[in-house]
Amino acid sequence: MGNSVIIIGGGISGMTAAGILVQQGLDVTLLEKENETGGHLARWDRLFPDRRKASEVLDFVKAGLNQVKIVTGVTVTGISKHDYDFTITTRIQHPASSIHSQFSASALLLATGFDLFEARKKEEYGYGIYNNVITSADLEDQFKSGKGILTREGKIPGRIGLVHCVGSRDEKVGNLYCSKVCCVTGVKQAIELKEMYPASEVFNFYMDLRMFDRHFEELYYEAQQKWGVSFIRGRLSECAENPDGSIILKTEDTLTGKPLKMTVDLLILLTGFVPAIGTSAICGMLGLKSGTDGFVNSADSHTSNNSSGVPGVFLAGALKGPISIGEAIADARAAAVQLAGYIKSTTAYND
Ligand code: SF4
Secondary structure (H helix, E strand, C coil), rough: CCEEEEEEEHHHHHHHHHHHHHHCCCCCEEEECCCCCCCHHHHHEEECCCCHHHHHHHHHHCCCCCCCEEEECEEEEEEEEEEEEEEEEEECCCCEEEEEHHHHHHHEEEECCCCEECCCHCCCCCEEEECCCHHHHHHHHHHHHHCCCCCCCCCCCCCCEEEEEEEECCCHCCECCCCCCHHHHHHHHHHHHHHHHHCEEEEEEEECCCCCCCCCHHHHHHHHHHHCCCCEECCEEEEEEEECCEEEEEEEECCCCCCEEEEEEEEEEEEEEEEEEHHHHHHHCCCCCCCCCCCCCCCCCCCCCCCCCCCCCCECCHHCCCHHHHHHHHHHHHHHHHHHHHHHHHHHHHC
């Protein structure tokens, strides 16, 4: 038990850290609440900024997991600590019954990730009401299916709108923070739609564009100059559905100051990050604090961003806030190195 580690969360951060920790000779068990590992990345087709296949990154990370014990479909129901050891109780859901199990570990890594904002909460955009309003994640499902992007009526969309900041930077839904990666996702998806249907018109409705990382700005220029994507500065106020299934949207172009009414065949909502359901319960078991945005606070965001403040408990990835795939991998590696150092520094390691 002296060198055993439990990782809670089997997305990109949890899997990356697991791969590093088994390389360090530690005994790693990864607990995932879904029936599959991979998290949101498993749903994504291609990644920004170079539009490489998400599956390549997933395969790379999964290749390091041979020695990791992976338990899926499991919910953490309790965590207790005695000296250097943790006991984690879990429930595995089966159709007919639930099975309770216990795990022991000398250190914990929390990598519970994020959820996507529930688009139905922005009722004025009509997700779940109008057939041709979908989310950016729904669009990735359709890209991945390889069947093309069609309206619910089976037509190639001639006009497509992408709406930025859905559930982020929005006082009405209580999320003041920026989700950081949805601007570049919107630009990437606009280009992919134009690649698929060059004759279609694609419009991005944005508040301001946050192209924060290397090559993102170039992607934005490519969208405009090579593909003719239009960018309209303004937040959508409401949507309605025409009898033919197309969507009428209303906004104000805040650069010209003029109201704008437009019809599109398909409307894509770029939903932001929210704290994952279940993270707050786990934080409660360990006495960890969250910020006003609901994401978990580290011991020190500059100098100890992978420490939770509780000895033996470490943090990796998007449970601390919006983050890109590349950042999640780097953060998970940093967390794994710190955790391995902690184990080596405890006397339990030498048992
Ligand atoms: S990254 Fe862009 S779309 Fe996402 S919340 Fe920030 S400003 Fe809005």
